[in-house]
Amino acid sequence: MNQILSNKYSYLCNFFETAQKQNRLFHSLIFHGSNQYMQYLMGLEIARILNCNEDGRSDCDCQNCRWIRENKHPAVITVSKIDNKSDLSKTVISEEQINGVLDTLINSSDYHRVFIFCDAQMKKLSDEEKREYFEFKESGYSLPQSDDEDKIWYPSGLNQNCLSSVAANSMLKSIEEPPSNVTFIFLTNNKEDLLQTIVSRSQAFYIPDVKNIVYNTSFLEKFFVDYPKFNHINPLDFSSFLLKYQVENNFEAKYIIDCIQQYLLNIAKQNFTLHFNNKVLLNMIYKDIEKTEEFKKMLDTYIKEQIVYETLAFYFTGR
Numbered sequence: 001m002n003q004i005l006s007n008k009y010s011y012l013c014n015f016f017e018t019a020q021k022q023n024r025l026f027h028s029l030i031f032h033g034s035n036q037y038m039q040y041l042m043g044l045e046i047a048r049i050l051n052c053n054e055d056g057r058s059d060c061d062c063q064n065c066r067w068i069r070e071n072k073h074p075a076v077i078t079v080s081k082i083d084n085k086s087d088l089s090k091t092v093i094s095e096e097q098i099n100g101v102l103d104t105l106i107n108s109s110d111y112h113r114v115f116i117f118c119d120a121q122m123k124k125l126s127d128e129e130k131r132e133y134f135e136f137k138e139s140g141y142s143l144p145q146s147d148d149e150d151k152i153w154y155p156s157g158l159n160q161n162c163l164s165s166v167a168a169n170s171m172l173k174s175i176e177e178p179p180s181n182v183t184f185i186f187l188t189n190n191k192e193d194l195l196q197t198i199v200s201r202s203q204a205f206y207i208p209d210v211k212n213i214v215y216n217t218s219f220l221e222k223f224f225v226d227y228p229k230f231n232h233i234n235p236l237d238f239s240s241f242l243l244k245y246q247v248e249n250n251f252e253a254k255y256i257i258d259c260i261q262q263y264l265l266n267i268a269k270q271n272f273t274l275h276f277n278n279k280v281l282l283n284m285i286y287k288d289i290e291k292t293e294e295f296k297k298m299l300d301t302y303i304k305e306q307i308v309y310e311t312l313a314f315y316f317t318g319r
């Protein structure tokens, strides 16, 4: 997988590479989380390792790898309200559009066909988005549409406004029983934004938004030192420490939970190099990272910070 993605998401990239080699990658994947650009590139990279003529290494220059990076591979298709349209609807992925996609599956193909479903628009990017965009552009990646002056094609999350239940339902059968060598990938903020019938037929992966912020996570060491065990840690001591640390340092609660996610990502990274095959531990770390996202969402619903910290502390210490 691409080096930039591997550095950010080593555990996920390793999972996808291993699953692809063992031929047990699901044919319908959901990526959820707040950064659709990273999700989109993860989708392209999965398409690349599925189609590579060689061993799928990050710098492979075979024709399939090159075409996928350049976003002009005939079998790797982005489906959004502004990409690969056969009709005039501008605000949704239409039923007609989905049917057009599915019609192409009638013919067999030598390629592994990958359909990346997302919302998308041409927009001016924020500084952070620009940084990510140029980082990948410099390593040879192109987006489905060229830049239009200062506007750049940018993916966003699917929801039921841009992918209606009628359109989504029209592809359920194909998701359930796809022809061989076809993978569907859906990008979204929350799994809940997609039709439950798609979610239940797919394998979902939380892609954390790893910013280039330096997180000072040393305050967590005394609690996570024996991870995944939390022996002798009193959940109420843990939660009141987090709250006190946040208040004393004038941090936001989200930053504290970001630090916990970052700490877990670092444990995952270390375990890849040390114990390459420690799948049970890596699965647990992955679950915990996904779970911490739920605690962040609790903050958005104005649940008191103290309650969020207590829920988090009881989760970790109560396993």
Ligand SMILES: [Zn+2]
Pocket: 051, 052, 053, 054, 055, 056, 057, 060, 061, 062, 063, 064, 065, 066
């Ligand atoms: Zn290749």
